[in-house]
Amino acid sequence: EVQLVESGGGLVQPGGSLRLSCAASGFTFTSHWMSWVRQAPGKGLEWVANIKEDGSERYYVDSVKGRFTISRDNAKKSLYLQMNSLRADDTAIYYCAKDQGGAMVSWGQGTLVTVSS
Amino acid sequence: QSVLTQPPSASGTPGQRVTISCSGSNSNIGKNSVYWYQQLPGTAPKLLIYKNDQRPSGVPDRFSGSKSGNSASLAIRGLRSEDEADYYCAAWDDSLGGRRLFGGGTKLTVL
Numbered sequence: 001e002v003q004l005v006e007s008g009g010g011l012v013q014p015g016g017s018l019r020l021s022c023a024a025s026g027f028t029f030t031s032h033w034m035s036w037v038r039q040a041p042g043k044g045l046e047w048v049a050n051i052k053e054d055g056s057e058r059y060y061v062d063s064v065k066g067r068f069t070i071s072r073d074n075a076k077k078s079l080y081l082q083m084n085s086l087r088a089d090d091t092a093i094y095y096c097a098k099d100q101g102g103a104m105v106s107w108g109q110g111t112l113v114t115v116s117s
Numbered sequence: 118q119s120v121l122t123q124p125p126s127a128s129g130t131p132g133q134r135v136t137i138s139c140s141g142s143n144s145n146i147g148k149n150s151v152y153w154y155q156q157l158p159g160t161a162p163k164l165l166i167y168k169n170d171q172r173p174s175g176v177p178d179r180f181s182g183s184k185s186g187n188s189a190s191l192a193i194r195g196l197r198s199e200d201e202a203d204y205y206c207a208a209w210d211d212s213l214g215g216r217r218l219f220g221g222g223t224k225l226t227v228l
Binding site for chain 1 (some may be wrong): 119149150154156159161162163164168173199203205207209213215216218219220221222
């Protein structure tokens with residue numbers, strides 16, 4: 001059974017940093033692109049970033065470019081999102097997702113990030 | 118405002134057929150596959166339709182997807198109370214360096 005478990009969310013002040021983690025199990029991690037998707041309170045889904053199987057390609061939504069970094073450790077079957085210079089509008093539930101054939105086929109339960117003073 | 122446009126709400130009574138539209142452009146829906154996700158209240162999204170009209174295993178055949186030109190639709194027949202959820206379309210966009218887009222979401226209410 002595929003499992004994706006996010007962690008690392010919490011309350012952070014504007015301008016601060018946070019590192020999210022996603023522990024994967026139940027599938028061959030090295031065979032899949034992985035993504036982060038976020039959802040602000042009461043709002044819709046927003047794709048944030050994705051990363052190729054070997055980490056050689058990474059893409060970001062414009063609003064986080066230069067501030068967020070997606071990475072992965074295939075030996076640990078883990079996905080990460082380093083978030084710097086956080087702003088109030090980064091407040092959201094952050095989901096990690098397993099990609100397959102262009103779709104996000106499996107999702108974690110999400111971790112809440114709140115940016116507030 | 119999302120590049121992929123969905124109606125904010127839709128509704129139907131049990132047993133009815135409802136459709137949810139998703140309108141895009143040449144650079145996204147016009148050139149790439151459309152995906153649909155269902156998000157039940159308080160839960161993570163779930164893939165409902167991939168590559169325009171394909172259903173993952175376990176998704177009932179009451180759900181179907183279609184695409185024509187720069188638009189796509191999700192149809193739900195035999196509406197059930199447990200279908201009450203938010204539905205999102207998604208597509209890759211070639212004009213954004215291949216980044217993903219989501220529609221704004223449609224809240225489906227079963228009356």
